[in-house]
Amino acid sequence: MSVFIVIIFRFLPQPLNTRLDTGFYKIIPCFGEKLFLLTVPLPIFASRTNVSMNISFDNTENAFAYKSDKDLKGAKFLFHTMGYRWFVQIGTRLTPFIMKTGLPVHGIIRRTIFKQFVGGETLEETAEIGSILGKYGVQVILDYGVEGKQGEDSFDHATEEFIRVINYAATQSNIPFISVKVTGLARFGLLQTLDEAPRLRSGIHDHEEEIDEWDRVRDRMYTLCEIAAEKNIGVLIDAEESWIQDPVDRLTMEMMEIFNKEKVIVYNTIQLYRHDRLHFLKLSHRIAQQQGFKLGVKLVRGAYMEKERTRAYDKSYASPIQANKELTDQDYNAAVAYCLENIEEISVIIASHNEESNLKAAELLDRLGIAHNHHHVHFSQLFGMSDNITFNLAKEGFNVSKYLPFGPIRDVIPYLMRRAQENSSVSGQTGRELSLIKKELKRRNP
Numbered sequence: 001m002s003v004f005i006v007i008i009f010r011f012l013p014q015p016l017n018t019r020l021d022t023g024f025y026k027i028i029p030c031f032g033e034k035l036f037l038l039t040v041p042l043p044i045f046a047s048r049t050n051v052s053m054n055i056s057f058d059n060t061e062n063a064f065a066y067k068s069d070k071d072l073k074g075a076k077f078l079f080h081t082m083g084y085r086w087f088v089q090i091g092t093r094l095t096p097f098i099m100k101t102g103l104p105v106h107g108i109i110r111r112t113i114f115k116q117f118v119g120g121e122t123l124e125e126t127a128e129i130g131s132i133l134g135k136y137g138v139q140v141i142l143d144y145g146v147e148g149k150q151g152e153d154s155f156d157h158a159t160e161e162f163i164r165v166i167n168y169a170a171t172q173s174n175i176p177f178i179s180v181k182v183t184g185l186a187r188f189g190l191l192q193t194l195d196e197a198p199r200l201r202s203g204i205h206d207h208e209e210e211i212d213e214w215d216r217v218r219d220r221m222y223t224l225c226e227i228a229a230e231k232n233i234g235v236l237i238d239a240e241e242s243w244i245q246d247p248v249d250r251l252t253m254e255m256m257e258i259f260n261k262e263k264v265i266v267y268n269t270i271q272l273y274r275h276d277r278l279h280f281l282k283l284s285h286r287i288a289q290q291q292g293f294k295l296g297v298k299l300v301r302g303a304y305m306e307k308e309r310t311r312a313y314d315k316s317y318a319s320p321i322q323a324n325k326e327l328t329d330q331d332y333n334a335a336v337a338y339c340l341e342n343i344e345e346i347s348v349i350i351a352s353h354n355e356e357s358n359l360k361a362a363e364l365l366d367r368l369g370i371a372h373n374h375h376h377v378h379f380s381q382l383f384g385m386s387d388n389i390t391f392n393l394a395k396e397g398f399n400v401s402k403y404l405p406f407g408p409i410r411d412v413i414p415y416l417m418r419r420a421q422e423n424s425s426v427s428g429q430t431g432r433e434l435s436l437i438k439k440e441l442k443r444r445n446p
């Protein structure tokens, strides 16, 4: 009897793929056992949204289960509008100005962009959203989103608010983190001065007032971290513009050295759109090893690209931003891999809306044999964006959270303007959100 063995490379459906790494193959007899087909699944053809643990980021039923039809229609309208770049450009310039004139625009902002991206004006309002997310296994990074307020009184007030947020988070089972912007606790100009003179303590700035001012910033941060450590709440420190980032990094490292000895309380944010940051991540890890503390990092691509490039151009210095998106993606994925490979010493928050980066990270966890709910790995997306990633990861048992800001409308305007810009400038993001929303509306109302 003649036997032919034909190898066909084909993509096999789940759950056969799960056996890919163990050399799975299948022999199919055909034509009365005269022909045998040996099928070998090829990992290279694996679908972007269908990996070894059954994740599909296309599953809109999971993604939007917490949203009513009315909410979805509102989101559809908003993302459709944000797709008009010219509209967003004019809107983001005019809105802060209009808010100051006292024209009655609060209502329209509250019902549209605020509703989509912000939890509420008060902690109490936001609590409602937090508990809805909790029902779907989604955690919360609570963010008192007030930005741009200057003055010592404002900084003290913000510190009190952060403490209130930590105390509230400690009473909720699904709020493991709060987020803090150093510019909410310190004068922007002070941070810039310190950035330009990194050796402040060695005497370049022996200006009494500045030293006192910086000490007050450190005290505020220390108080927050101390209370957070007592209550076991993680403090994620946001990354900001590169020209104020150095003092933010140094303060964060100082806090990590104090509070991250046994568990990870304090996290720095690494922006991989900067070409020096993968190296900085590794350096931070080395310092943590030398000083005997655990490193906490939130990995982001970065939110201020256009501003960074414009400033570098205007002031004639080399841009800190990667030359192209591919390099940013490459460093982002390399940073994720580095953290996962050092999982015992680094706690990482993979904060991204990029489906490929999230999938790669999820696959790597499996490949390295790290549990989906390992306490050193969290995924996170902003509230109002990429629910398809958040809720489908949560369904697969990963630690995943929404970054949920709250605050009075006028104070969260800068945050909202960044979201509008991000959703009009990131190629494909608005289109992706819109198509998912439309798909879900069609599924619900065939």
Ligand SMILES: Cc1cc2nc3c(=O)[nH]c(=O)nc-3n(C[C@H](O)[C@H](O)[C@H](O)COP(=O)(O)OP(=O)(O)OC[C@H]3O[C@@H](n4cnc5c(N)ncnc54)[C@H](O)[C@@H]3O)c2cc1C
Pocket (backbone or CB within 6 Å): 237, 238, 239, 240, 269, 271, 273, 300, 301, 302, 303, 304, 305, 321, 322, 323, 324, 325, 326, 328, 351, 352, 353, 354, 380, 381, 382, 403, 422, 426, 429
């Ligand atoms: C939980 C959470 C916390 C966050 N905290 C911070 C924070 O503290 N600080 C901060 O800055 N941002 C923060 N962000 C915002 C984040 O930086 C943006 O959401 C992110 O940049 C969008 O990228 P993405 O990973 O979703 O992927 P994508 O949508 O694939 O990437 C878009 C990003 O790639 C980069 N990029 C685009 N084009 C180019 C190019 N031509 N060259 C080089 N790079 C390019 C830019 O950073 C752009 O924003 C946070 C986001 C989340 C989800």
